[in-house]
Amino acid sequence: MTFRFRTTGLAGGLLLLAAGCQRHAVPTVTTPTLPVETGVSQALAEARKQLLSKVMYGLTFTIPSQKTQAIAGEEAIFFELRDNRQPLQLDFKASADHLHAVYVNGRTVPIDYRNEHLVLPTSALRVGHNEVTIRFTAGDQSLNRNDDYLYTLLVPDRARTVFPVFDQPDLKATFTLRLTVPKDWRAVANGAITDSVLLDDGLKLDRRVYDFAPSDSISTYLFSFAAGKFTHLRQVVGGRPMNFYHRETDSTKIRLSVPAIFRLHGEALSFLENYTGLPYPFQKFDFTSIPDFQYGGMEHVGNIDYKAASLFLDDGATKDQLVARQNLIGHETAHMWFGDLVTMRWFNDVWMKEVFANFMADKMSASAQSDDQLLKFLTDHYPAAYAVDRTPGANAIRQPLANLQDAGSLYGNIIYHKAPIMMRQLEGLMGEENFRAGVREYLKKYAYGNATWPDLIAILDTHTPADLAAWNQVWVNEPGRPVFSYEVQGEDGKIKQLLIHQHAEDGSARIWPQRFDVALVSPTGQLLQTGDVSSDQATVAVPWAVGQPLPAVAMLNYHGLGYGVFPVSSNLTSRLGALTDKGLLHDQPSVRAALYITLYENMLNDRSGGARRELLDTYQQQVSHETNELNIKLLTNQLSDIFWKFIPASTRAGRALPLEDALWQAMLAQRSAGAQKLYFRAYQGIALSVAAQARLYKIWQTQQPPAQVKLTEDDYTSLALALAVRDYPASQPILPEQLARIKNVDRRQRLEFMMPALSPNVAVRDQFFASLKDEKNREKEAWVTAALGYLHHPLRQATSEKYLPASLDLLQEIQLTGDIFFPAAWLQGTLGSYQSATAARTVQAFLAAHPASSYNPQLRMKLLQAADDLFRAQKM
Known part of the structure; x- marks a missing residue:
C-alpha cells in the first residue's frame, strides 16, 4: 500500500525524493540478531548504520486547538537496506495503542511493538529501496504543548517519543513536513514554507495547512517544528533573509532587543564563515523565541530555538545580561558548523559540539586580546567547572555511553565549562594558526557527516609536534584537577631558583600539562615581573625568574587561564581593597577575577x-x-x-x-x-x-x-518572591497583587504555578510538592526548578527538609521523563542551600541504599555533585 496524503504538495515532494532511490543489487552484510530492548543501544545503532543508507522521512501532523486532544500523525520512511535477513527495529517510545497501521513496501504488516520498538518483519523487507508507511498518534512527551503554542525538543533521543524513527545521530536524513494547525497559528520548521492553505472542513473548524520543503540532511535530534500564536518578523542581514518568531508583548523589550537580535546573528554568521572558511551550510536561517524554554537555546537546523528571557532585554539590562545574550547567539550559531554540519557519531562525543560552540562564542565576544573577553571567559567557565571537578562525583569530559536513553545524564558543567578551558589550553599548546588549520581540515573532511573526538585529534596531531595522546588522556578522558604550590630559593636578595609543584587533588600521580603565567610582587604590592610557565611535570623550574629581585609573593596563575587550585597569599588578601583602588589589581579586572576564584576554592578546601x-x-x-x-x-x-x-x-x-x-x-x-x-x-x-x-x-x-x-516587571516579580519567602507581613498578600500587575500571559502563568511553593501555609506547600510526583505537573521544567529554589530556601528548610527522601526517590523517573538538564537542576534546586547534619545524613543514607553497582552511575555522580557543598559544610 502506498502512503497517501490528502493533498499533493507533500506527497509529490516525497515521490521526487524517492525517485532518486532506484532499486539495485546491494551486497549483503552479516549482522547479528539483536535483542529488542528499551532505549537505543550502541549495538543497535552500530548495526543499523551498517544496514541503512539514504534515509528520508515524510511526516504530517494534525494539531487540534485543544492541547488535551491527540495529535494524529502519518509517516512515510524511505531507505536503502543492505541485508533483509533480520527484522528491522524502528524506535518509538509511546504506548502500543499509539500505532494504528503499518505498511512495508505496499503490504500491510502486523503491528509488532516491543520494548519501545516497532519491529518490521524480514518477510516484508527487501534488499535495496524500501518504503514504510505508518499511521499513528504522536507521543506528547516532547511536544511541549501549551494552550496556544507548541514546540519540539528532541535532543538527545526524543524524536522517538513523537514518531517512529531511526533515532541515532549517524543516520542523517531529510525530513519533509506537513502541519495542519488552528487557522490563526503560525508554523516554522527546518525547511522553508512552500505552501500555506486555509481549509474549511464544512463544520466551521477552519484549519491552516503548512507544507515545508525537505530539510537539509540532519540528525534526528535536530528535527524540529514550532507552531502557535507567534509574531513574525523578517529582516535581511548581510544579504541573508532571517525570520524571527516570538510571543513577547512588552513594547520596550521589543524595541530595544529586536534590532540587536538580528544584528548579533549576522555578526556571528560572518565571524564563523571567516573562521571556518566555509559558507553557512544550510538552506535557511530562522530563529524562534520560546517562553520558559528548557535551555538557553537549541541549535535546530534552519530554526534555532531560544529562551525568550535570554533574548528580550530592556533598558535595565546589566552588562552581564547583554554579553550573555551575545554569547548565547554566538553559541547557537556556531553549532551550525560544529554539531549540525559535522555531528558526533555517538552521543559519548556530545561534548565536542558543545565545547566548540562555547569556544567560538568566546572568540566572538571580543578580540582575543581584550581583557573583557578574558574576564568573561574566566567568570563563565572556571567557577562552573570547579563546582563539579572538585566533587567526588566529578566526571571526565568524554564519557562512555551504552544506551542513548542515558545520554541526557552526560550533559553538565564539565562539557560546557571545563571543555572550553581544555580547548583553550590545546590551542595554546598548538598555536592559534595551527589549531585553526586543523579545525578547518576537520570541518571540510566530515561536512554533512559524522566524526569522533579521535578523528579530530588525529587531524590536529598532524599540525603540531606536541604529544596530543598523553595530553588528551588526562584532560579529556579523566576527571579531576591539579593542586599547585611553589617555593623560592634566594641568594643576595635575588631569586636563585623558583620551583612550581603540581599534584593531583585526588592523590594520584597524574599531571595536567598546561601553561599559565606567574607574577612576582614586591613587599609594597608592586608588580616586579611576569612570565609564562609550562607545567608538564610534578616539579618545574622557572628559568626567567632567576636573578629577579626576591618577591614578597609569587602569584601563580596571574591572569587566571591555568586550571586547578593555586596558592593565595594572606599578604594579598589583607590588602585586596587597597590594591584594587590603586596598585597591582587596579585596571586589572581579569586578575581580580582570578583572585576571587582562587580565594573561594581555597576556602572550600x-x-x-x-x-x-x-x-x-x-x-x-x-x-x-x-x-x-x-x-x-x-x-x-x-x-x-x-x-x-x-x-x-x-x-x-x-x-x-x-x-x-x-x-x-x-x-x-x-x-x-x-x-x-x-x-x-x-x-x-x-x-x-x-x-x-x-x-x-x-x-x-x-x-x-x-x-x-x-x-522591570520581571525584577518586581523577583522582589515579590523574595518578600514572600520571608513571610513579609504586608497588609495585603504580595503575590496576588504582583500577579495582577503582570500583563503577559506566559509570565502570569509562571507566577501562578509558583505561588503555592511560596505560600505561608505549610499544608499548601506540602500539597505543591506532592503534585510534583505527577509527571504532568513537571512539564514546565524551568518553572519547577525555580519553585524548588524557594520551596527549599534556607528560611523554609525547617518545614521542607522532609521532602528530601521523596525528591531523591524521584530522580530516576525525572531522568527518564525530563529533558537533559532537568535531573541536575532538580537536585540543585532541592539540595543547593542545605547545610544541616540531618540533610547530609538523608543524602548519605540514599547513597548507601543505592550503590553504583545497582544505580544509574551518571545520576549517582549528579547527586554527589549537588550534595558537595552540603558535605563540605559538615566538614567545616
Whole structure:
C-alpha cells in the first residue's frame, strides 16, 4: 500500500525524493540478531548504520486547538537496506495503542511493538529501496504543548517519543513536513514554507495547512517544528533573509532587543564563515523565541530555538545580561558548523559540539586580546567547572555511553565549562594558526557527516609536534584537577631558583600539562615581573625568574587561564581593597577575577570555620572597591553562597546587618546603573533584617527603585518572591497583587504555578510538592526548578527538609521523563542551600541504599555533585 496524503504538495515532494532511490543489487552484510530492548543501544545503532543508507522521512501532523486532544500523525520512511535477513527495529517510545497501521513496501504488516520498538518483519523487507508507511498518534512527551503554542525538543533521543524513527545521530536524513494547525497559528520548521492553505472542513473548524520543503540532511535530534500564536518578523542581514518568531508583548523589550537580535546573528554568521572558511551550510536561517524554554537555546537546523528571557532585554539590562545574550547567539550559531554540519557519531562525543560552540562564542565576544573577553571567559567557565571537578562525583569530559536513553545524564558543567578551558589550553599548546588549520581540515573532511573526538585529534596531531595522546588522556578522558604550590630559593636578595609543584587533588600521580603565567610582587604590592610557565611535570623550574629581585609573593596563575587550585597569599588578601583602588589589581579586572576564584576554592578546601568567616569579611569589605560588572556578579554570588551555605544559621542574623549595609552602600557608590542593579540584587538576596525587608517592600509597593537602578516587571516579580519567602507581613498578600500587575500571559502563568511553593501555609506547600510526583505537573521544567529554589530556601528548610527522601526517590523517573538538564537542576534546586547534619545524613543514607553497582552511575555522580557543598559544610 502506498502512503497517501490528502493533498499533493507533500506527497509529490516525497515521490521526487524517492525517485532518486532506484532499486539495485546491494551486497549483503552479516549482522547479528539483536535483542529488542528499551532505549537505543550502541549495538543497535552500530548495526543499523551498517544496514541503512539514504534515509528520508515524510511526516504530517494534525494539531487540534485543544492541547488535551491527540495529535494524529502519518509517516512515510524511505531507505536503502543492505541485508533483509533480520527484522528491522524502528524506535518509538509511546504506548502500543499509539500505532494504528503499518505498511512495508505496499503490504500491510502486523503491528509488532516491543520494548519501545516497532519491529518490521524480514518477510516484508527487501534488499535495496524500501518504503514504510505508518499511521499513528504522536507521543506528547516532547511536544511541549501549551494552550496556544507548541514546540519540539528532541535532543538527545526524543524524536522517538513523537514518531517512529531511526533515532541515532549517524543516520542523517531529510525530513519533509506537513502541519495542519488552528487557522490563526503560525508554523516554522527546518525547511522553508512552500505552501500555506486555509481549509474549511464544512463544520466551521477552519484549519491552516503548512507544507515545508525537505530539510537539509540532519540528525534526528535536530528535527524540529514550532507552531502557535507567534509574531513574525523578517529582516535581511548581510544579504541573508532571517525570520524571527516570538510571543513577547512588552513594547520596550521589543524595541530595544529586536534590532540587536538580528544584528548579533549576522555578526556571528560572518565571524564563523571567516573562521571556518566555509559558507553557512544550510538552506535557511530562522530563529524562534520560546517562553520558559528548557535551555538557553537549541541549535535546530534552519530554526534555532531560544529562551525568550535570554533574548528580550530592556533598558535595565546589566552588562552581564547583554554579553550573555551575545554569547548565547554566538553559541547557537556556531553549532551550525560544529554539531549540525559535522555531528558526533555517538552521543559519548556530545561534548565536542558543545565545547566548540562555547569556544567560538568566546572568540566572538571580543578580540582575543581584550581583557573583557578574558574576564568573561574566566567568570563563565572556571567557577562552573570547579563546582563539579572538585566533587567526588566529578566526571571526565568524554564519557562512555551504552544506551542513548542515558545520554541526557552526560550533559553538565564539565562539557560546557571545563571543555572550553581544555580547548583553550590545546590551542595554546598548538598555536592559534595551527589549531585553526586543523579545525578547518576537520570541518571540510566530515561536512554533512559524522566524526569522533579521535578523528579530530588525529587531524590536529598532524599540525603540531606536541604529544596530543598523553595530553588528551588526562584532560579529556579523566576527571579531576591539579593542586599547585611553589617555593623560592634566594641568594643576595635575588631569586636563585623558583620551583612550581603540581599534584593531583585526588592523590594520584597524574599531571595536567598546561601553561599559565606567574607574577612576582614586591613587599609594597608592586608588580616586579611576569612570565609564562609550562607545567608538564610534578616539579618545574622557572628559568626567567632567576636573578629577579626576591618577591614578597609569587602569584601563580596571574591572569587566571591555568586550571586547578593555586596558592593565595594572606599578604594579598589583607590588602585586596587597597590594591584594587590603586596598585597591582587596579585596571586589572581579569586578575581580580582570578583572585576571587582562587580565594573561594581555597576556602572550600579549608575545613576550619575560620576560613569561611574570614573570606566573608574580606568580601564584605571588597564590595566597596569592586566596580566591574562581571566581577560584581562573581563576587556577590560567592558572597551569597558563603552566607547561606557555610555560615551557621544560628549566627547568620548577626552577620546580615553589616553585610546588608555594605551592599547598600556599594550600590549607592556605583556610577553605572548596571553595577548598581547587581549590588541591589545581592542586597535583595541577603535581606534578613526587619529594616532591609521593609525597605524592599516599600520599593516593591511604590515601584520606585533606589538611585539609578532600573527595575522591570520581571525584577518586581523577583522582589515579590523574595518578600514572600520571608513571610513579609504586608497588609495585603504580595503575590496576588504582583500577579495582577503582570500583563503577559506566559509570565502570569509562571507566577501562578509558583505561588503555592511560596505560600505561608505549610499544608499548601506540602500539597505543591506532592503534585510534583505527577509527571504532568513537571512539564514546565524551568518553572519547577525555580519553585524548588524557594520551596527549599534556607528560611523554609525547617518545614521542607522532609521532602528530601521523596525528591531523591524521584530522580530516576525525572531522568527518564525530563529533558537533559532537568535531573541536575532538580537536585540543585532541592539540595543547593542545605547545610544541616540531618540533610547530609538523608543524602548519605540514599547513597548507601543505592550503590553504583545497582544505580544509574551518571545520576549517582549528579547527586554527589549537588550534595558537595552540603558535605563540605559538615566538614567545616
